[in-house]
Amino acid sequence: MNRYPVWKYAIILIALVVGGLYALPNVFGEAPAVQVSVAKAALTLDASALTRVEEALKAAGIAADAVVQDGASIKARFADTDAQLKAKDAIQKALNPDAADPSYVVALNLLSRSPAWLTALNASPMYLGLDLRGGVHFMLQVDMPAALAKKAESLAGDIRSGFREKNVRHGGISRNGQTIEIRFRDAQTVEAAKRVIQDQFPDLVTVESADGADFKMVASIKPVAARNVQDQALKQNITTLHNRINELGVAEPVIQQQGLDRIVVQLPGVQDTAKAKDILGRTATLEIRMVDEGAEARSAETGNGPVPFGSERFLERNGQAVIVKKQVILTGENLTDAQPGFDNQTQEAAVHLTLDAKGARIFRDVTRESIGKRMAILLFEKGKGEVVTAPVIRSEIGGGRVQISGRMTTVEAADTALLLRAGSLAAPMEIIEERTIGPSLGAENIAKGFNSVTWGFVAVSIFMCAYYMLFGMISSVSLAFNLLLLVAVLSMLQATLTLPGMAAMALVLGMAIDANVLINERVREELRNGASPQAAIHAGYDRAWATIIDSNVTTLIAGLALLAFGSGPVRGFAVVHCLGILTSMFSGVFFSRGVVNLWYGRQKKLKSVSIGTVWRPDSANQVTTN
Amino acid sequence: MEFFKIRRDIPFMRHALVFNLISLVTFLAALFFLFSRGLHLSVEFTGGTLMEVSYSQPADLNAIRGAVAALGINDVQVQNFGTAQDVLIRMPVQKGSNSSQQSERVLSTLKAADASATLRRTEFVGPQVGDELAADGLKALAFVVTGIMLYLAIRFEWKFAVAAIIANMHDVIIILGFFAFFQWEFSLPVLAAVLAVLGYSVNESVVIFDRIRENFRRYRKMNTTQIIDNAITSTISRTIITHGSTQLMVLSMLLFGGATLHYFALALTIGILFGIYSSVFVAAAIAMWLGIQREDLVKGGMKKDEDPNDPNAGAMV
Numbered sequence: 047m048n049r050y051p052v053w054k055y056a057i058i059l060i061a062l063v064v065g066g067l068y069a070l071p072n073v074f075g076e077a078p079a080v081q082v083s084v085a086k087a088a089l090t091l092d093a094s095a096l097t098r099v100e101e102a103l104k105a106a107g108i109a110a111d112a113v114v115q116d117g118a119s120i121k122a123r124f125a126d127t128d129a130q131l132k133a134k135d136a137i138q139k140a141l142n143p144d145a146a147d148p149s150y151v152v153a154l155n156l157l158s159r160s161p162a163w164l165t166a167l168n169a170s171p172m173y174l175g176l177d178l179r180g181g182v183h184f185m186l187q188v189d190m191p192a193a194l195a196k197k198a199e200s201l202a203g204d205i206r207s208g209f210r211e212k213n214v215r216h217g218g219i220s221r222n223g224q225t226i227e228i229r230f231r232d233a234q235t236v237e238a239a240k241r242v243i244q245d246q247f248p249d250l251v252t253v254e255s256a257d258g259a260d261f262k263m264v265a266s267i268k269p270v271a272a273r274n275v276q277d278q279a280l281k282q283n284i285t286t287l288h289n290r291i292n293e294l295g296v297a298e299p300v301i302q303q304q305g306l307d308r309i310v311v312q313l314p315g316v317q318d319t320a321k322a323k324d325i326l327g328r329t330a331t332l333e334i335r336m337v338d339e340g341a342e343a344r345s346a347e348t349g350n351g352p353v354p355f356g357s358e359r360f361l362e363r364n365g366q367a368v369i370v371k372k373q374v375i376l377t378g379e380n381l382t383d384a385q386p387g388f389d390n391q392t393q394e395a396a397v398h399l400t401l402d403a404k405g406a407r408i409f410r411d412v413t414r415e416s417i418g419k420r421m422a423i424l425l426f427e428k429g430k431g432e433v434v435t436a437p438v439i440r441s442e443i444g445g446g447r448v449q450i451s452g453r454m455t456t457v458e459a460a461d462t463a464l465l466l467r468a469g470s471l472a473a474p475m476e477i478i479e480e481r482t483i484g485p486s487l488g489a490e491n492i493a494k495g496f497n498s499v500t501w502g503f504v505a506v507s508i509f510m511c512a513y514y515m516l517f518g519m520i521s522s523v524s525l526a527f528n529l530l531l532l533v534a535v536l537s538m539l540q541a542t543l544t545l546p547g548m549a550a551m552a553l554v555l556g557m558a559i560d561a562n563v564l565i566n567e568r569v570r571e572e573l574r575n576g577a578s579p580q581a582a583i584h585a586g587y588d589r590a591w592a593t594i595i596d597s598n599v600t601t602l603i604a605g606l607a608l609l610a611f612g613s614g615p616v617r618g619f620a621v622v623h624c625l626g627i628l629t630s631m632f633s634g635v636f637f638s639r640g641v642v643n644l645w646y647g648r649q650k651k652l653k654s655v656s657i658g659t660v661w662r663p664d665s666a667n668q669v670t671t672n
Numbered sequence: 673m674e675f676f677k678i679r680r681d682i683p684f685m686r687h688a689l690v691f692n693l694i695s696l697v698t699f700l701a702a703l704f705f706l707f708s709r710g711l712h713l714s715v716e717f718t719g720g721t722l723m724e725v726s727y728s729q730p731a732d733l734n735a736i737r738g739a740v741a742a743l744g745i746n747d748v749q750v751q752n753f754g755t756a757q758d759v760l761i762r763m764p765v766q767k768g769s770n771s772s773q774q775s776e777r778v779l780s781t782l783k784a785a786d787a788s789a790t791l792r793r794t795e796f797v798g799p800q801v802g803d804e805l806a807a808d809g810l811k812a813l814a815f816v817v818t819g820i821m822l823y824l825a826i827r828f829e830w831k832f833a834v835a836a837i838i839a840n841m842h843d844v845i846i847i848l849g850f851f852a853f854f855q856w857e858f859s860l861p862v863l864a865a866v867l868a869v870l871g872y873s874v875n876e877s878v879v880i881f882d883r884i885r886e887n888f889r890r891y892r893k894m895n896t897t898q899i900i901d902n903a904i905t906s907t908i909s910r911t912i913i914t915h916g917s918t919q920l921m922v923l924s925m926l927l928f929g930g931a932t933l934h935y936f937a938l939a940l941t942i943g944i945l946f947g948i949y950s951s952v953f954v955a956a957a958i959a960m961w962l963g964i965q966r967e968d969l970v971k972g973g974m975k976k977d978e979d980p981n982d983p984n985a986g987a988m989v
Binding site for chain 1: 673674677716724773775776790791792793794795796797798800801805808809811812813815816819820823824827860861863864867868870871872874875876878879882886906907909910913914916917918919920921922923924925927928929930932933936937940
């Protein structure tokens with residue numbers, strides 16, 4: 047009656063082994079580490095970097111527990127944070143001789159201390175949230191109306207030049223919010239204008255109306271196109287943020303889109319919020335200037351002479367100097383887009399730029415006069431300029447579509463396009479939520495959560511053992527198994543564990559014991575009503591099952607609601623809560639039954655079970671079984 | 673050990689009216705405080721800046737208040753947090769000034785006054801986020817209520833669903849009433865606790881309803897009141913023990929969890945205590961007054977029940 051087939055035991059055994067394996071890394075914990083990755087796309091992390099790191103550590107006399115290369119980064123693990131900080135400085139000095147222009151990102155990180163065979167199984171400790179490891183969290187809102195207004199502004203300019211080309215006479219074009227208003231004197235021009243807009247601007251819809259004696263046309267951006275603009279703006283801002291955060295030296299930054307117009311940035315371990323905010327809020331500007339190609343400038347370029355008056359010296363990304371005139375031809379405001387692509391004829395990698403109407407006009411005039419000369423596109427960040435690219439002008443370029451090609455790989459093209467976009471387009475952002483957690487607070491929070499779970503668990507176990515004897519002990523073991531499974535699942539999923547998550551862990555253990563109390567009380571009741579021990583165990587488990595399902599489903603509904611509508615701390619709570627309920631069904635019923643079956647199931651003539659006092663109201667003699 | 677040596681079914685339902693009057697009074701009091709005093713909402717909901725600053729000696733709150741007010745920031749709340757050395761500073765959203773830089777200005781002022789001041793954490797929430805959080809909270813509540821009602825209506829009967837939800841919403845209101853009366857801070861984790869309590873205390877009612885259904889099948893001769901009394905009596909031991917165990921865990925959180933988990937654990941404690949009361953006395957009584965009867969629960973299920981699990985099927989050992 048109370049026997050499990052072998053396959054059920056096999057499932058329990060497998061769950062035990064797998065759960066144990068994946069929960070194990072949490073026992074080893076994490077050690078302070080230094081992580082090195084490349085700051086520039088042109089560089090790759092090769093074996094020489096690894097040896098340089100090792101040599102730097104040796105020279106500084108710091109013993110690392112392990113130095114490993116893992117994909118695109120080198121990680122060195124240390125025994126304590128002192129060694130970690132010293133090592134960071136040493137590696138920083140060795141790899142980045144020029145502090146103003148770092149080629150490597152050297153960041154503090156935490157690395158699992160678990161042995162290699164565990165790491166090979168992809169088993170890693172639970173991923174700690176910011177409130178447990180310290181760091182900063184920002185939520186930024188992208189100003190979408192501004193992005194759309196900007197787009198409308200540039201479209202208005204394009205329409206103006208479009209009309210000029212087709213000789214459509216209008217009575218004024220103006221931007222009004224996110225729409226463009228165009229006035230006309232007569233109905234024929236309206237028709238002509240409509241054709242031009244339909245042909246050249248597929249992103250716009252137009253509505254005409256009579257305005258006194260005049261005609262008015264209102265063009266607005268189609269919803270689909272507007273969504274595109276918003277998507278672009280968001281992606282653009284995210285890539286820009288990525289580039290900037292690299293500079294901060296954060297090991298595992300999280301930069302994610304949230305909703306339609308928000309970006310969440312989490313920087314574990316960063317304490318200097320002022321600097322982080324400065325970097326996040328910085329705007330890059332783009333300038334197009336002509337390269338000074340006079341004899342004087344040429345000698346200045348090689349470092350053999352002074353920079354001529356009216357020019358400046360900037361470095362290209364590969365470190366080569368370029369002498370550029372001070373006069374600015376165009377700024378990033380005139381650049382509406384930059385995309386990597388290929389040259390139509392040569393199939394070389396290229397960057398395609400789109401200029402707005404004003405930019406296109408100036409660009410055409412400049413290029414007509416300077417065929418064969420070089421122009422430079424400069425990106426200014428923090429007041430420091432850098433030449434992104436300095437191509438030679440081959441022909442007059444009209445229409446606002448510019449292609450830069452030659453001597454470029456596809457990766458470089460993508461990089462350049464990204465840098466160019468970084469200096470333009472991006473819609474303004476505003477910090478709408480910010481959270482900083484100091485490292486000591488993080489460690490304290492871990493201790494608090496850990497203590498809550500431990501002492502709660504101990505108290506419940508002692509009570510269960512005292513009240514239900516052996517059955518209580520089995521209940522406690524299944525509760526421990528529940529905790530093991532929960533930790534294992536959280537480690538496997540790498541779900542973020544926060545302090546509310548640890549509270550959920552404690553709470554879920556308190557709730558999980560409910561299943562065992564239900565079962566044990568039922569078994570007692572059956573015994574009280576005179577059932578034989580084996581029958582009582584069987585009936586107890588079976589009857590309790592329906593109740594356990596019902597009560598867990600209702601709890602799960604609440605958990606899912608929190609998961610669906612919660613954010614931040616509530617979500618952290620909900621994830622653990624829901625997972626805990628699921629694991630408790632397995633451990634509280636399936637696993638504990640297995641243990642009971644193993645213990646009592648074999649005994650054919652079972653006289654008594656150890657479940658504490660079974661009190662009978664009808665007779666004075668209590669049945670105390672042990 | 674056995675705590676519950678009950679010889680006869682306790683006639684809970686005879687006093688149902690009294691229990692429900694007590695409930696009603698508590699409920700109305702909670703509602704009254706909720707509306708008259710309102711909840712003391714945390715920065716997460718109202719928007720604003722929160723700073724936790726730690727000193728090496730017990731902090732002089734008045735000096736800190738003065739220093740912050742001197743910066744031209746209005747309505748600043750300064751209080752101890754956990755220990756005398758730790759201070760929590762709350763500032764509402766300031767119009768016109770860049771709120772993300774507010775915390776830095778305050779910290780540098782405090783550092784100038786006392787060099788041992790270190791920033792433990794800051795939180796800045798824009799007003800638009802707060803409104804959304806409140807809306808999301810209400811949505812979650814609506815989801816839980818409809819979800820649970822649907823489930824109970826399918827699994828049991830609509831009368832049970834209504835009874836359970838009334839009983840448990842009353843728990844939620846009472847928790848909120850406590851938070852309003854004592855002006856405890858209502859934060860996001862507290863909201864999570866409240867919703868968790870809703871799920872948890874419904875599960876309590878479910879256990880009793882389950883027993884009621886079983887009793888309807890088992891004891892043909894009892895009337896509804898007797899059936900409910902018997903169901904409550906036979907589940908009371910597990911109700912108390914389960915809640916006791918959960919409360920042990922919550923108590924451990926209250927003791928070891930520190931200031932951050934304090935109100936979370938407090939909300940759970942109130943929820944657990946009133947959860948027992950409401951599911952035992954209120955839910956069953958409401959179900960009784962809604963007129964549950966044997967036919968509601970036992971229809972169609974009779975054939976299936978003649979399995980070895982049915983105690984009336986005869987002795988089978």
